[in-house]
Amino acid sequence: MATELATFGAGCFWGVEETFRKMDGVTDTAVGYLGGSFENPTYEDVCTGRTGHAEVVQITYDPDAVSYEALLDVFWKCHDPTQVNRQGPDVGAQYRSAVFFHTPQQQATAEKSKDALQASGRVRGTIATEITAASTFYRAEDYHQQYLAKRGLSSCSIKPQ
Numbered sequence: 001m002a003t004e005l006a007t008f009g010a011g012c013f014w015g016v017e018e019t020f021r022k023m024d025g026v027t028d029t030a031v032g033y034l035g036g037s038f039e040n041p042t043y044e045d046v047c048t049g050r051t052g053h054a055e056v057v058q059i060t061y062d063p064d065a066v067s068y069e070a071l072l073d074v075f076w077k078c079h080d081p082t083q084v085n086r087q088g089p090d091v092g093a094q095y096r097s098a099v100f101f102h103t104p105q106q107q108a109t110a111e112k113s114k115d116a117l118q119a120s121g122r123v124r125g126t127i128a129t130e131i132t133a134a135s136t137f138y139r140a141e142d143y144h145q146q147y148l149a150k151r152g153l154s155s156c157s158i159k160p161q
Contacts, residue, residue: 003027004063006071006106007034007134009054009098010079011087017057018148019078025066029146030058032139034100041138049092056100058137068106072113075099081117082125097127100134107131 010016013031021029033041036053046053059071079087081097099114101107110131118127139145 001027001062001064003060004068005102005134006059006061006068007056007100007102007137008059008071008075009035009056009096009100010075010081011055011095011097012090013055013057013140013144014148016078017146019074020057020059020071021146021149023061023066023071023074025064025070026059026061028060030137030139031144032056032058032137033094034058034135034137035098035132039136043141043144046094047092049094051094053094053138054096054098055094055140056098056137068109069113072099072110076113076117080123081114081127081129082123084128097129099129099131101131102134107133 008016017029017031020026033046033053034056036051038045038051041051041053045051079097083097085093085096087095099110101110114127114129117123
């Protein structure tokens with residue numbers, strides 16, 4: 001089976017990971033940090049807001065079982081993409097809405113999907129989601145991996161608007 005990667009930032013990575021982990025066709029998820037300039041950041045580093053990283057979930061998926069478009073649909077629905085550097089009570093650039101593409105095709109698909117969502121009227125305000133080439137992914141500490149599942153929780157208490 002050939003797999004592909006998708007990487008999204010949509011606020012706190014715990015709930016985002018749990019949302020994607022449950023999808024058919026997703027073979028693996030990992031939370032971590034991407035988009036910054038600091039090598040090997042820790043959670044504490046990222047929380048300072050000085051590294052430039054976003055909290056992200058990196059998804060390994062089978063494109064024969066789930067499309068990138070379907071992953072984007074879930075991404076748009078699991079957070080408020082109109083928020084700038086925040087989701088709910090979580091504030092800071094590390095909580096920004098971001099699609100980190102791995103191929104030119106993913107970039108084109110993400111931009112088309114974002115434009116379609118903006119034109120649909122289903123969101124209030126302007127979509128703030130950045131669409132940027134993926135850089136080095138730094139896996140978060142083990143205690144962050146599948147954080148909610150380890151605690152018997154299915155989601156964070158924050159719901160997108």
